[in-house]
Amino acid sequence: MRLLLLIMSLALLPATLAAQDRAAVERQFRGWLEQAVWPRAQANGVARGTFEAAFTGVTLDWDLPDLAPPGAPAQPQGRQRQAEFGSPGAYFGRGTVDGAASVGRQMAARHAGTLARVQRATGVPGHVILAIWGRESAYGRAAIPHDAFRILGTKGFMGRRADYFTDELIAALRIAQAGHTPARSMKSSWAGALGQPQFMPSSFLKYAADGDGDGRADIWRSEADTIASIGTYLARHGWIAGRDWGFEVAVPGTVSCALEGPDQGRAIADWAAMGIRRVSGKPFPDHEVRAEGFLMMPAGRHGPAFIVTPNFYVLKDYNMSDLYALFVGHVGDRIAYGSGDFAGRWGAVGGLMRSDVAAMQRALEAMGHDVGGADGLAGYKTRRSIGRWQQATGQAPTCFPQAAMTAALAR
Numbered sequence: 001m002r003l004l005l006l007i008m009s010l011a012l013l014p015a016t017l018a019a020q021d022r023a024a025v026e027r028q029f030r031g032w033l034e035q036a037v038w039p040r041a042q043a044n045g046v047a048r049g050t051f052e053a054a055f056t057g058v059t060l061d062w063d064l065p066d067l068a069p070p071g072a073p074a075q076p077q078g079r080q081r082q083a084e085f086g087s088p089g090a091y092f093g094r095g096t097v098d099g100a101a102s103v104g105r106q107m108a109a110r111h112a113g114t115l116a117r118v119q120r121a122t123g124v125p126g127h128v129i130l131a132i133w134g135r136e137s138a139y140g141r142a143a144i145p146h147d148a149f150r151i152l153g154t155k156g157f158m159g160r161r162a163d164y165f166t167d168e169l170i171a172a173l174r175i176a177q178a179g180h181t182p183a184r185s186m187k188s189s190w191a192g193a194l195g196q197p198q199f200m201p202s203s204f205l206k207y208a209a210d211g212d213g214d215g216r217a218d219i220w221r222s223e224a225d226t227i228a229s230i231g232t233y234l235a236r237h238g239w240i241a242g243r244d245w246g247f248e249v250a251v252p253g254t255v256s257c258a259l260e261g262p263d264q265g266r267a268i269a270d271w272a273a274m275g276i277r278r279v280s281g282k283p284f285p286d287h288e289v290r291a292e293g294f295l296m297m298p299a300g301r302h303g304p305a306f307i308v309t310p311n312f313y314v315l316k317d318y319n320m321s322d323l324y325a326l327f328v329g330h331v332g333d334r335i336a337y338g339s340g341d342f343a344g345r346w347g348a349v350g351g352l353m354r355s356d357v358a359a360m361q362r363a364l365e366a367m368g369h370d371v372g373g374a375d376g377l378a379g380y381k382t383r384r385s386i387g388r389w390q391q392a393t394g395q396a397p398t399c400f401p402q403a404a405m406t407a408a409l410a411r
Contacts, residue, residue: 022062025069029060029157037156037169046173054149054176054183061150064190066160088299089346091323092330100134101334107139108335114211114224122231123241127336129230131328132318136198140223144195148172148188152201155192168192171201180208180216187220195219196226197233207233237317238310244288245315245329246296246308248279248342257305257399258387260295261380262313268293271307279343298322300383300399304344322380349400357382357401363409364389 033055041051107130108115115126133139152172155165176183188194194204197219208217211228218225251257252275269289278284293307315325333339354376361374364385372381378401386405387397
């Protein structure tokens with residue numbers, strides 16, 4: 001039956017698109033470029049020649065997700081929540097982690113001079129920069145195949161976040177006008193992120209840096225510019241020189257997982273006084289003990305635990321995900337120190353539908369908890385809200401959504 005429904009849905013898709021006159025929509029797109037985009041570009045110092053070079057031969061990319069062509073029926077926003085909410089451990093696949101660390105060590109040797117210069121200028125350690133570079137584009141080896149102006153133009157004209165992507169389109173035109181890369185060579189991801197650091201165009205304008213001294217910030221072809229740009233981004237987002245990103249720890253049962261979060265910080269010495277210890281057996285470094293740290297348990301009691309520093313949240317600014325920041329910190333440690341796997345093991349959690357997690361979040365919101373929005377994703381606000389609900393109902397807090405909670409929360 002499920003196979004039949006799938007076949008029927010696929011059969012209906014071409015008919016929906018065929019009902020629209022794509023040629024007419026393409027003409028509307030060209031009109032939008034002239035009437036809405038060009039005046040803004042001109043006001044931002046973009047020459048007509050740059051504008052024409054960017055859009056000559058460019059058509060809409062109908063294969064992108066979340067499009068709303070003129071005259072098309074609106075698609076229900078809730079569909080995205082039917083995706084599976086996976087285990088946090090899946091983010092740390094053996095091949096992905098080992099590959100990023102192994103190539104990162106090669107890159108550390110190859111670019112030692114550049115990394116040292118950037119670290120002196122920004123305070124950001126080279127191994128952290130390398131870990132981000134590896135995650136974003138496999139050190140420049142990942143394909144970045146899309147025409148940035150086609151992607152941003154399509155999303156600006158008929159995407160779900162049209163205003164945002166139109167702003168990014170103007171920023172991309174400014175990049176081309178400044179000569180950092182020719183318009184026809186500006187490549188992006190399917191989401192419009194540019195080059196090896198995967199900067200959105202507005203981030204490029206703020207943080208892209210010239211690392212090789214040629215007067216341009218070429219994050220598509222220059223590895224030195226890529227390194228300098230990532231370091232500049234982190235420095236301007238508040239990286240604290242001399243501090244680590246965090247430490248894997250063992251959290252005793254007497255310490256609630258509901259104490260997690262960047263708004264519940266305390267001196268690392270205080271966490272240690274509560275019985276939290278580094279899994280390595282080493283003490284926390286002397287320069288860290290008096291500084292602020294935060295409990296971070298991305299799988300609640302079902303996975304590794306960490307005391308993180310404010311630098312962890314700087315990493316999270318690069319990509320708003322606890323797991324992303326943890327991946328970068330972990331791979332950076334492997335590059336710099338030869339660290340091994342986490343001591344804590346990821347439990348058999350996940351597998352819920354995002355709609356189920358969102359239902360839990362709405363139930364918690366109705367009780368007065370701040371879950372950070374019912375988006376079907378278990379961020380730290382959702383995790384600790386689950387823990388607080390568990391504590392209030394006499395359960396041992398685990399701070400992570402599980403199937404059995406659905407019915408209990410609905411009562």
